[in-house]
Amino acid sequence: MKYPIGIQSFDQLIEDGYVYVDKTDLVYSLVKEGKIYFLSRPRRFGKSLLVSTLKNYFLGKKELFKGLKMETLEKDWLVYPVFHIDFNGGNFTNPGELNLWIKAYIDSWERDLEFETDKDLPIGLRFMEILKYAHTATGRRAVVLVDEYDKPILDVLDVNKDLEEEHRNILKGFYSVFKGADEHLQFVFLTGVTKFSQVSVFSGFNQPNDISMHCKYEALCGISQEELDAIFRKPVESMSEVYKCSYEEMRAMLKSHYDGYHFSDSMTDIYNPFSLLNAFDAQRISDYWFKSGTPTYLIRLLSHTDENMSDITGKYYAPEEFIDYKANVEQPLPMIYQSGYLTIKEFDIRRNMFLLDYPNNEVKKGFLSLIASNYFKTRESIYSWVNNAAYLLEEGKLDEFRVGLASFLASIPYTMRRKENEREKERYFHYTFYLIMRLLSVYTVYTEKEQSHGRVDCIVETPKFVYVFEFKLDGRVEDAIQQIEKKGYTKEYEADPRKLYKVGVVFSSETGTIADWKSELVLKSLNNTK
Structure with a gap:
């Protein structure tokens, strides 16, 4: 099985025999049921491949769709003039780059059509003249496909306010063409990460149909659970051999690491396609999407x-x-x-x-690690510390975990924990342990639970151990242990066969690290553990 990693061209993917998850029935619905669309999806989720699929469809390349759902749905296979704009490759932090980028497209279209517009006209009006001419010359309305329409703004967002505003105005003028040239347009499709407010970029033309949360198109990009089970059973089985586990266990690991996206209230499970295909290709679970770059x-x-x-x-x-x-x-x-x-x-x-x-x-670990590294500014790697801390808890090495935690907290610069008042001090420690425990939850089963007697600060569950933590700032460790006992935080685990610990931890706002620590093994009756 050949995996189309990094391939965004539908024709290359089909011609070179890469595996393709057939979405062409959804593409058919798009082109037959509407005219102007906007779709938002995260990066590397297949937006460019979708645009390429639409392009090849409107160019009438019937042979590429052989064996796909589209082949039985489409009967006419008409050829339309297609104008494809892709902002992916531009570096729009450079002043003037956006104008040059759009002008290069217009010049290219003029050469292809053997038609010349008035160079003194604004770029938007030149584009409108091209659309009119294409309609007249071919007898068919034009198709406009814009990939990553918002990149020129995102590149300079919060970096250069003047350039950001300039780009908004350029794009607003350019996209306003769609309103004036409406009679010459057959289909318009824009993709991006964000949809900016209606008073900015999109205000110059009729609002597109935003299908980003449309239940019908939830699986238009990405891989659904049904598609994974139907198409990728063999690579999952192959990975299960590498990991020496059952097919079901391997499927569960892939699901926890790459699944979990939902793009409508229908709650259809969607896998990250970039990470999943990379995992199949390398036969390893890793953080492929996150490592490919954070915006x-x-x-x-x-x-x-x-x-x-x-x-x-x-x-x-x-x-x-x-x-x-x-x-x-x-x-x-x-x-x-x-x-x-x-x-x-x-x-x-x-x-x-x-x-x-x-x-x-994948996202939780990567994003929280990024935030934690930026927040703590520690001398110690957050990745290595969390990995080691999770291992120690899994092995029941509480003393070593305590030493490691104290060391990590001590490595946070004083300037990060220096707060003006008690409220800010408490907020800092609360967020510090939120980040630490959420990171640990990637490696262990972690739940922050509302119980009938109150809210537990932290519970960490591992295959062999359960730890119930209560944290205090500038308090007494005995009070922390007493609160666990008084509130009955350990009761629901008394019939659990795993070893159960209650752990009281006191942190010092002065030193920024552990001031006191006490852990106790909860003795269970034999009747409870049977």
């Missing part, structure tokens, strides 16, 4: 906000809070969601509210 615009936005990830994740939101996109430093949530670092985890239909959290372990 710099996202890091810039997060550096400005006062909201910690603990304030954002694992909470319910109304659609307007993360779907009505507005890319700015005051509202990072829509950008985090659309970039693929958070996804829908539950939908409350009664309240029309969506629970947002990390989609899978």
Whole structure:
């Protein structure tokens, strides 16, 4: 099986015999049921391949669709003039680059059509003249496909305000062509990461049909669980041999690491296609998508906000809070969601509210490590420390875990934990342990549970051990242990065969590390453990 890693050309993928997950029935629905669309998906999710598929369809290349669902659906195979714009390769931090990029496309189209526009006209009007001419010359309306339409803005977002505004105005003028040339257009499709507010880029033409959260097109990009089971059983079986586990266990590992995306309230499970195909090719689970690069615009936005990830994740939101996109430093949530670092985890239909959290372990580990490294600014690698800490908990080496945790906390610069008041001190320690324990949850089974008697600070479950933690800032370790006992935090584990520990930890706001620690093995009756 040949995996199309990094291949975004539909014709090359088909001609060279790469595996293709057939989405052409959805493509057929798009082209027959609407005219102007916008689709938002994270990077490396197959948007460019989708645009290439549309391009080849509208060019009438019937032979490429042989054996695919489209072959039986389409009868006419008409050829349209297609104008494909791809902003992926541009470096739009350079002033004037966007104008040059668009002008190069227009010049190329003029050469292909053997038609020349007035060079003194604005770029948008030149494009309109080209669309009119293409319609007249071919007798068919034009098709416009724009890939990563928002990259010229994202490149300079929060870096160069003047250039950002200039790019918005250029794109607004360029896309306004679609309104004036409506009678000459057969189909328009735009992809990107974000959809900017209606008063900016899209205000110059009729609003596109945003299918980013349309249940019908939820699996238009990415790989569904049904598709994985039907097409990729052999590579999963092959990986199970490498990992010396059953097919079901291997499938579960792949699911926890790469699945978990949901793009509508239908909650269809979608795998990250880039990571999944890389894993099949290398026969190894690794963080392929995250290692391929983190958007710099996202890091810039997060550096400005006062909201910690603990304030954002694992909470319910109304659609307007993360779907009505507005890319700015005051509202990072829509950008985090659309970039693929958070996804829908539950939908409350009664309240029309969506629970947002990390989609899978690859994203959770990578994103939290990135945030933690930036937040803590430690001398010690967050990756190596978390890996070692998780191993120690899995092996029941609590004393070594305590020493390692104290050392890690001590490595955080004093300037990071120097806070002006008690509230800020508590907030710092709360967020510090949120990050640490969420990172540990990638390697262990971690749950922060609401129990009938109160909220547990932290529970870490491993195959052989369960740890119930209670944290105190500038308090007494005896009070932490007493709270675990008084609130009955360990009761639900008393029939569990794993060894159960209650752990009280006191942190010092003065030293920034562990001031006191006490762990006790919970003795269970024989009746409870049978």
